[in-house]
Amino acid sequence: MITMDDIVREGHPALREVAKEVSFPLVAEDIELGEKMTEFLKNSQDPELAEKYGLRGGVGLAAPQLAISKRIIAIEIPSMEEDSDEPFLSTVMYNPKILSHSVQQAAIEEGEGCLSVDRHVPGLVVRNAKVTISYFDKDGESHKIRLRNYAAIVVQHEIDHINGVMFYDHIDKTNPNYAPDDVLLLS
């Protein structure tokens, strides 16, 4: 299973590379990798397992964070309703691509965290509020989905990783809390 020891931290070159597309049909290794990334995110969200294995909670993970320079991301966003067992978004995206996005921008009011960044970096990470994404699933099927708000932010954060971009690259240097007047602040 993937633990925090497998996640590379700032300074590792893989975090600043443009990752390579995967080809289809996927090799077994890339299918298994996606499954292990999803398993990590689920474990990281389980209080007992997170405690037991010392995992930081995450809702997204990109292959470059495992020093694997491939365009693979895993998203595991739990549903907002406490009682529901179904996650809001649970998927492994191969060769994800932002096809289009809204003019409207959004940011997490409390800022963003990253499993590869062992420090608190304050500031607003202003992103597109809505994005249309294309990606392939493990069977090579093509998908096109529209995401908004928190899910859109998470997917953009992970797609940044496969392009060698870190969330703090987006934070305004002179005024980290600068908010464009019509940005949607999510909390």
Ligand SMILES: CNC(=O)c1cccc(C)c1Nc1nc(N2CCN(c3ccccc3Cl)CC2)nc(N2CSC[C@H]2C(=O)NC)n1
């Ligand atoms: C500096 N302030 C902050 O970090 C910050 C501060 C407050 C609120 C938010 C919302 C913040 N921001 C933020 N919180 C998260 N989590 C909240 C906790 N959660 C989680 C943790 C444990 C169990 C289950 C779960 Cl669900 C996991 C996800 N995740 C991200 N990001 C940025 S996009 C990719 C995503 C990611 O997975 N990062 C590792 N940002």
